[in-house]
Amino acid sequence: MAVESQLPANYKEPAPILDKENPFESMMQRFDVAAHLLNLEPGLYEYLKTPVKQIVVSIPIALDSGEIKVFEGYRVIHNNILGPSKGGIRYAPDISLDEMKALAAWMTWKCAIMSIPFGGAKGGVKCDPSKLSQLIVEKITRRYTANLLEILGPDGDVPAPDMNTNEQVMAWIMDTYSMHTKKTATGVVTGKPLLLGGSLGRREATGRGCMIVTLSAMDKVGIKPKDSTVVVQGFGNVGSIAAKLLREQGCKIIGIGDVSAAYYNKKGIDLDKAQEWIKQNRTLAGFPGAESIPQDDLLELDCDVLVPAAKEDQITQRNAGKIKAKIICEGANGPTTAKADPILQDKGILVIPDILANAGGVTVSYFEWVQDRIGYFWSEDRVNRRLEKMMKAAFNAVYATAEQYKVPLRIGAYVMAIDKVAKTLKLRGIYG
Numbered sequence: 001m002a003v004e005s006q007l008p009a010n011y012k013e014p015a016p017i018l019d020k021e022n023p024f025e026s027m028m029q030r031f032d033v034a035a036h037l038l039n040l041e042p043g044l045y046e047y048l049k050t051p052v053k054q055i056v057v058s059i060p061i062a063l064d065s066g067e068i069k070v071f072e073g074y075r076v077i078h079n080n081i082l083g084p085s086k087g088g089i090r091y092a093p094d095i096s097l098d099e100m101k102a103l104a105a106w107m108t109w110k111c112a113i114m115s116i117p118f119g120g121a122k123g124g125v126k127c128d129p130s131k132l133s134q135l136i137v138e139k140i141t142r143r144y145t146a147n148l149l150e151i152l153g154p155d156g157d158v159p160a161p162d163m164n165t166n167e168q169v170m171a172w173i174m175d176t177y178s179m180h181t182k183k184t185a186t187g188v189v190t191g192k193p194l195l196l197g198g199s200l201g202r203r204e205a206t207g208r209g210c211m212i213v214t215l216s217a218m219d220k221v222g223i224k225p226k227d228s229t230v231v232v233q234g235f236g237n238v239g240s241i242a243a244k245l246l247r248e249q250g251c252k253i254i255g256i257g258d259v260s261a262a263y264y265n266k267k268g269i270d271l272d273k274a275q276e277w278i279k280q281n282r283t284l285a286g287f288p289g290a291e292s293i294p295q296d297d298l299l300e301l302d303c304d305v306l307v308p309a310a311k312e313d314q315i316t317q318r319n320a321g322k323i324k325a326k327i328i329c330e331g332a333n334g335p336t337t338a339k340a341d342p343i344l345q346d347k348g349i350l351v352i353p354d355i356l357a358n359a360g361g362v363t364v365s366y367f368e369w370v371q372d373r374i375g376y377f378w379s380e381d382r383v384n385r386r387l388e389k390m391m392k393a394a395f396n397a398v399y400a401t402a403e404q405y406k407v408p409l410r411i412g413a414y415v416m417a418i419d420k421v422a423k424t425l426k427l428r429g430i431y432g
């Protein structure tokens with residue numbers, strides 16, 4: 001986050017990106033295929049596609065100059081049939097309610113396939129935190145939390161970090177909620193600092209989960225980690241950790257990239273140097289020790305495994321045909337558009353879908369929530385062992401479902417998730 005003490009005078013919200021596929025429709029196209037395979041009753045179909053709650057809040061903030069700026073915040077609860085709704089909060093200039101709806105639904109399916117007793121939610125504030133001071137980000141966070149008091153809570157709706165939010169933001173949410181309820185409620189958010197009831201291993205969990213399912217996929221395809229090459233798009237929390245842990249397994253990381261630049265080195269990139277470079281320079285741009293390549297070329301590099309861990313809509317019908325990887329591990333949420341799915345399938349690429357590939361984060365969020373509730377904290381080794389067990393079990397279950405229905409893993413994952421939520425809903429019954 002930047003150091004300015006107030007919004008710069010020329011601060012303008014960046015224009016929304018218009019050429020992306022509507023993420024909710026992208027989600028629904030896969031949902032429809034799975035619902036058809038399951039022969040889902042029309043009433044259940046209607047129920048499961050509709051978010052339980054969609055909240056838009058206004059967040060007026062007094063800047064240091066005295067000027068008032070109003071930000072817009074969202075929280076969508078897609079479903080809470082399996083338990084309290086769970087999902088991250090992102091701060092970005094181009095977010096929309098439709099995007100929140102898609103991301104919230106993905107959380108529902110993600111928790112269902114991981115067998116975690118949570119429903120799905122997602123939220124965010126339309127702002128660019130890199131252009132805001134820490135103080136303004138704190139004010140935005142506290143006001144956003146205060147606006148959502150009635151729905152938040154360890155048994156209600158439990159946020160976590162997502163794009164451009166972090167442990168500090170979760171600490172402010174926990175504190176604001178606790179101030180209003182007059183009790184310290186650590187279980188109201190996950191991804192908190194360790195001192196406030198966070199869990200060991202949470203920070204690395206999403207990247208670690210990616211590594212675990214990638215190894216499972218390599219095993220299916222017959223690729224040995226030590227003979228494999230990997231390309232990672234996105235060098236934030238997910239991408240950089242996934243790259244590091246895959247390298248520890250013997251994989252050669254030949255390509256990396258972030259918002260600023262992309263780099264290739266066929267002998268393998270020194271990830272420690274890249275990490276050090278980012279620490280000094282904030283982005284990868286200018287990183288020595290690897291060849292600079294156009295960012296669009298990164299995804300099309302010749303490699304065994306591609307890990308898109310940046311953001312939505314990166315693999316589209318425009319570039320899907322040019323992808324050479326044998327395995328794609330979707331570290332980000334929604335990096336592949338629905339229109340790109342059949343192209344990848346025709347090429348025989350094994351795609352580990354986002355709702356499985358990046359589920360390590362919410363799985364350790366669940367462990368954090370459990371630890372907060374019992375007030376007893378686990379060792380990192382215990383967290384990692386349990387995560388590995390759950391990721392492997394989910395991969396195998398998705399793989400088996402995909403084989404049973406003769407569909408790609410993504411559809412297998414949707415079938416598994418929708419079936420589970422629909423069955424739970426039937427047992428609970430409809431109130432009303």
Ligand code: GLU
Nearest residue numbers: 087088160162361362365
């Ligand atoms: N934001 C992460 C995700 O998309 C984590 C959510 C959570 O831990 O609740 O999966």
